[in-house]
Amino acid sequence: MTVLVVGASGHLGGEVSRRYVAAGESVVGTYHSGVRDVDGVDWQRLDLRDGAAVAELIGRVRPKVVISTAYVYGDWWVSADGAALVAVASARAGARLVHLSSDVVHGGRPEPYLDHEAPTPVGLYGASKAAAETAVRAIDPSAVLVRTSLIIGDESSKQVKLCLDMINRRVPGALFRDEIRCPLAVEDLAGAVVELAASDVAGTLNVSGPDAVSRPELAQLVADHYGLDASDMPIGTIAESGLHRAAEIRLDNARATALLSTRLRGVRELFARRLR
Template structure:
């Protein structure tokens, strides 16, 4: 049986000013990212043949955490805002699942970034959710973050080269529902 470990872009601080590659060393700035970085180290020590998959915000067809938050913010059920300065490369859950299965059945060993093709802020992503779901996007509050990773885009060049799975960008998979 083959080990495929799912990690996160949260292992990075966002201070690089460019997309993060698989060779970049983790430099987390909050506990979740530190825990993910420690888990990567443990997995690679225990099983050097494991695939360590770094991914980003995971979205689906309406059931993701970011999607629920957007709906709740628009409806006024929660207080808060979506950050304009947190840049990510969201991935569709179906694309991520297909890539994980492909890696599980393959022989790739090491770190690989599996994320979507589009860099968007959390606020921009909320706007895409609102448009897709027929919500009033003007009701989405925006803010700047404090003490959280800013720009932690993952470079997906290796994944695009190695995998048959196509990693769609958020602008493509967040199209309006028919």
């Protein structure tokens, strides 16, 4: 089986690629920039803003599975239009499509969002991810759209690095106590993606961790893990910052938990295990 991982040079795309390579599958991975550090992948440079290039690559590779993970924060062409181009070419090739979306398609509220709830985005990035979902669902109703939250890995991963930078005062700004998310380990998310690719699950599915934590709470877990003093980390609120962004976004992952054999660990359990 040939698997195409769009955005394989990214954090999640790399982990998904490693799993397929380890399983003996033929993996084609796309990149535009970034480190191509996964062995056994047939690397192909791809600009998702180039519809002809997207169609040519997928038409030539003829993958059985396409995992669409690529995005660029603030770039509508890549995050929205690029996702639609991948969906069109994947449907033409008859490939099973797993599209990665985000919790930021929602506007925020104290109650958890269910899988089927319609997007209510705040800001450009959330709107681009919502537009991508709309396009993918229209183009390929059999595709599964994975709504996930903050992706946690080692110190090189975006979310952990941000915590470390804030704890060590290497970047300006503050961690917002009113910004709440449901983080998930990259290895758990990758396992869920691979499992979903082999299933017939369609439509939107929340795949997140069960723990809802604030940004400072997440940073404290990171600090404890690395033996750092986080008492001086900058803490504020979204309102104080003047930014326009969603605050509480909690995803109800009950359906994914029932469907998947991959266990979706909470961030507290994740860091407790890594500390032992």
